[in-house]
Amino acid sequence: MNLMTELSPALSTIDQHHIDRRRYPHGVAFMDGQYLPMSEAKISVLDWGFLHSDATYDTVHVWDGRFFRLDLHLDRFLAGVERLRMKLPYDREKIASILKQCVALSGHKSAYVEMICTRGSSPTFSRDPRQAENRFIAFAVPYGSVANKEQLERGLHVAISETVRIPPNSVDPAIKNYHWLDLVKGLFDAYDKGAETALILDTNGHVAEGPGFNVFLVKGGSLRTPAFGVLPGITRRTVFDLCAEIGLAVTAADISRDDIKTADEVFITSTAGGIMPVTRIDDTTITKGQVGSITRRLMDLYWQKHADPAWSTAIIYP
Ligand code: PLP
Numbered sequence: 001m002n003l004m005t006e007l008s009p010a011l012s013t014i015d016q017h018h019i020d021r022r023r024y025p026h027g028v029a030f031m032d033g034q035y036l037p038m039s040e041a042k043i044s045v046l047d048w049g050f051l052h053s054d055a056t057y058d059t060v061h062v063w064d065g066r067f068f069r070l071d072l073h074l075d076r077f078l079a080g081v082e083r084l085r086m087k088l089p090y091d092r093e094k095i096a097s098i099l100k101q102c103v104a105l106s107g108h109k110s111a112y113v114e115m116i117c118t119r120g121s122s123p124t125f126s127r128d129p130r131q132a133e134n135r136f137i138a139f140a141v142p143y144g145s146v147a148n149k150e151q152l153e154r155g156l157h158v159a160i161s162e163t164v165r166i167p168p169n170s171v172d173p174a175i176k177n178y179h180w181l182d183l184v185k186g187l188f189d190a191y192d193k194g195a196e197t198a199l200i201l202d203t204n205g206h207v208a209e210g211p212g213f214n215v216f217l218v219k220g221g222s223l224r225t226p227a228f229g230v231l232p233g234i235t236r237r238t239v240f241d242l243c244a245e246i247g248l249a250v251t252a253a254d255i256s257r258d259d260i261k262t263a264d265e266v267f268i269t270s271t272a273g274g275i276m277p278v279t280r281i282d283d284t285t286i287t288k289g290q291v292g293s294i295t296r297r298l299m300d301l302y303w304q305k306h307a308d309p310a311w312s313t314a315i316i317y318p
Helices: 003-007 013-023 048-052 070-083 092-106 149-154 181-192 234-246 257-261 293-307
Strands: 028-031 034-037 055-063 066-068 111-121 133-142 156-164 197-201 207-209 214-219 222-225 250-252 265-270 274-281 312-314
Touching (some): 034 092, 048 111, 055 070, 070 092, 070 234, 092 111, 149 274, 181 197, 207 214, 207 257, 214 234, 214 257, 234 274, 293 312
Parallel strands (some): 222 250
Antiparallel strands (some): 028 133, 055 066, 111 133, 197 207
């Protein structure tokens, strides 16, 4: 009898295979030089990425068989890797081709694609991060959105949590990271209040961001998004680009709780869902509970850009 069956006598390899197939989304991962089904992409529990959140990552999406703004995601990822003093085993072109291959092999025409670099672990279990062998992982799974179809039509109900986002002088939010305990606490606070998602605060008590998204308000025809203590989101950047195209004023500056509750329109932005309307914050109704006209216009334009070769890259499927 081997150790595995002694520890879990009822779980045969075949049962395990079925459980894994149900538990994992359909998709393809790349790690240690190989493409694998999602259920087989596993890392050591000794990886510092797991033990200490010592990792950076980026998420890009594929829509209708095309990456959206892949170059911007690669720029942000590579800058984060460098700032964390990690080394990737592949250059930018190779990473782009690995991401394309994960999507092509998965067959997904709409996908959520992640690239990750973890500190890895040291062959001698040294506690010195310089000795660790950094690890690159990528995967493509079906596209997912912060807001579901119904929420996109009626607008999200968001609660503002008292939780403060980890300060930028502790963890630089420009390095996309997995330090999510503050964001997850915010989510539980929001659920306790009957809301659907959360916004949390920066160290000065202003509105910062939410679990996986930035936030914008519209007031008197101009847009504003927090400047401090937030991830410079690619969708946030895309809103700036779209506003420039259609002549709307947009700035990055502090947003107080009062500012956001008295805004004409509010929306959140993420690679997972794009531009998503908010129509209720705590007990305050925004835009009379309707999706605002500027939000709607930006949402339409955002999705139109997914077919534009200046903003997107086609994937060649086998
Ligand atoms: N803020 C945080 C904390 C995030 O994790 C994310 C995305 O995952 C965002 C904002 C939105 O960034 P992007 O538009 O690049 O997806």
